[in-house]
Amino acid sequence: MKNYLSVRETAEKWGVSERRINQYCAEGRIPGAQKFGKSWAIPADAKKPGDPRRRQGRAETAPAETAPGTLFDHTNLMPLMNTAFDPDHCQEAVEAMPAGPRRDIALAEYYYFSGQPEEAIKEAEPYLVSPDRGARLSACLICAYANLSIGQIQQARYALGELNASLASGREQSSQVRAASAFIASTGAVLLHLPLPEEMPDVESFLPLLPPGLRAFALYVQAHYLYLKEQYERSAGIVEATLAMGAASYPIPAIYLHLVAVMDYMSLKRPDQAEAHLLTAWEIARPDDLIEGFGEHHGLLGAMLEAVIKPKWPKDFKRIIDITYRFSSGWRRVHNPITGHDVADDLTTTEFAMAMLAARGWTNQEIAKHMHISANTVKSHISEAMRKLNVETRKQLKQYMLR
Incomplete structure (x- = not known):
């Protein structure tokens, strides 16, 4: 035996x-x-896993451009995220890039952020074995999240493992390489609400080494991390400062920064400020159909999508909810086993949104006013959520909600 x-x-x-x-x-x-x-x-006889790249027979040594003491070229590291463009010109920005890894990775980003995970994987997957570290890290991050959205959990786990392995193997590399690895690994962990890798350096040590667009997204990740620590005022302060210092020029980071501001202000019961940030994010995203982030963050937005987007843009809202169901299903299959936190998976998006607010101390009347519905309707939805989760008090809802 x-x-x-x-x-x-x-x-x-x-x-x-x-x-x-x-x-x-x-x-x-x-x-x-x-x-x-x-x-x-x-x-008992299992061997300690090493760098997962060894199992693929890949070289352990870094390419010449990432050798210790040399600069790391960020050109192929999430290039679309690091590109400033006007709304409704996203595809033009991609097409203007020179043919090769940079354009291919940028196209994969466009597909992912516009809710097309299968197409994103097709573009990014060849670069999972690229000798160019920027392209490889980008491909791993894109494939990790895109595979979650189509239920390919083992592939998503593998890509996440590659991100952590890159961070661990980067200790002997240049500071620019460590910054790139830390940025990608922290993005992979925080957005899935997973523990940060043990090798993660302080954000202050790698943030200045990133180019402006990636630095803006890294500050979104930091704001999201503070949100998870329930430091809502600090998180919102980072968002407001980052946007004021030029992040608004980079549409993808700007969308995500505005969304975490919605999360913060709803947690602080300041729905007017939350709505302003949501509408700004929507104005940036809608012309280029960059709606993935809205679906990813649905459960954290405090029913703001139902209150603001659904009445005016019902078709877009339906697409966002489709993204939410698809993404959250894969998210839970990675998140819950690692954290031991059983985030609910059998509630409708409306029930989940209301339960999130109820678990954070919102009354039925406050939720009803926010969502422009009756208090009895709110009570009915929350009662159904509690019945499905087999809990008797609103306090007990917290163990099944997002953290």
Whole structure:
């Protein structure tokens, strides 16, 4: 009979944290590991996973342009995110780029941010094995999120594992390479509400090394991280300062910054400010159909999409909700096993949005006023959500809501 070790025993044996063992298991990097409830049983003879690139027979050495002491070329690192363009000119910005990795990665970004994950994967996947670190990191991030949206969870876990491996292997690289790896790895973790990799440096150490558009998105990631820590005022302050200092010129980071501001102001019960940020994000996104972020953030936006977008743009709202269901299904399959947090998966988007507000102390009357519906309708939706989750009090709702 095969012998198994607990997560704690395996962590002690391999000299790593229990969190790292849980990540290895959730990413499918320990053959034979078995899930029991919220924990794992690891075969006693299992080997400690190394850099996942070794399993693919790829070279361990960095290409010449990323050798220690040299500058790292950010050209192919999320180029569309780092491009300033006017709304309704996104595709033109991509087409203006020279043929090659930069344009291909930018096109993959466009497909992803416009809610076309299958097309995004087609463009990005060839660069998963690229010797160019910027292209490879970009491909890993795009493929991780796009695969979540189409239910290819193992591929998503593999790509996320590659991001963490790149960060771990970057210690001996130049500061620019470490900055790129830290930026991508933190983006991969924070947006999925996962623990930050153990090797993650302080944001202050890599932020100045990023070009302006990526720096703006990195500040969105930092604001999102502070939101998760319930530091809403600090998070909103970062957003407002970043936008005031020129981030509004970069549409993709700007959209995401405005969305996290919505999250902050709804948590602070300041819906007028939240609505202003939502409408600004919508004005930037709608001309180029960059709606993916709205679907990704739906559960955190405090029913603002239902209150503002649905009445005026019902067809767009329906597409956003389709993205939400697709993305959140994959998100939970990665998030819940690693964190042990059972975010609800059997509520409608409306029930989830109302339950989020109720769990944060909003009354039925406040929710009704915000969503322009009756208090009885709110009560009915929240009662149904509580019935599905088998809870009796609003306080108990918190354990099933997003954090």
